[in-house]
Amino acid sequence: DGGITQSPKYLFRKEGQNVTLSCEQNLNHDAMYWYRQDPGQGLRLIYYSQIVNDFQKGDIAEGYSVSREKKESFPLTVTSAQKNPTAFYLCASSSAGRVYEQYFGPGTRLTVT
């Protein structure tokens, strides 16, 4: 089912807690991305990574952190500093040679109360 997985599908946390969202791909893609999706606002880029051990901030990186220790994995941590963390989070990947074509994971819906 696309070779890119996210877990869990639904996640519930209390306000003030950090939470880490998983993203794994077996497509041998170099680049990986994290997006946040809110109703009426499309997909907004949080962080992206073109290569292992390197990543860049997207438009809405505040309150989030990432790591890229392995090519296959790009976990996203939603910290307590993120003011409105409740959202649908999508991970994507693309190969270096076809950087424009992105493959998306199934998403994680995070609810913080």
Add this chain to the structure above:
Amino acid sequence: GENVEQHPSTLSVQEGDSAVIKCTYSDSASNYFPWYKQELGKRPQLIIDIRSNVGEKKDQRIAVTLNKTAKHFSLHITETQPEDSAVYFCAAPTNTGNQFYFGTGTSLTVIP
């Protein structure tokens, strides 16, 4: 940086009619324009794309047109079917080409 605007935000059509979704972009250096379809509760999936060296591309009932001078591109769906109901997103790359800006999405409903 790139700015992508997408219209309309919602669109309802009768089954069999055509649907058109339009996007504009600001960065004249942008050279690749994908369209993604996201069904309810599912992941976005690439349905068609166009590069700046062509003006139109077709794939069965789906077509995309590009006007580089006016900096807009459009998705055309003909003979719409209920399974076309979904949210559609356009996108354009940044000038470095390593990330996209997405439109805000169009929720298409095909009425049987």
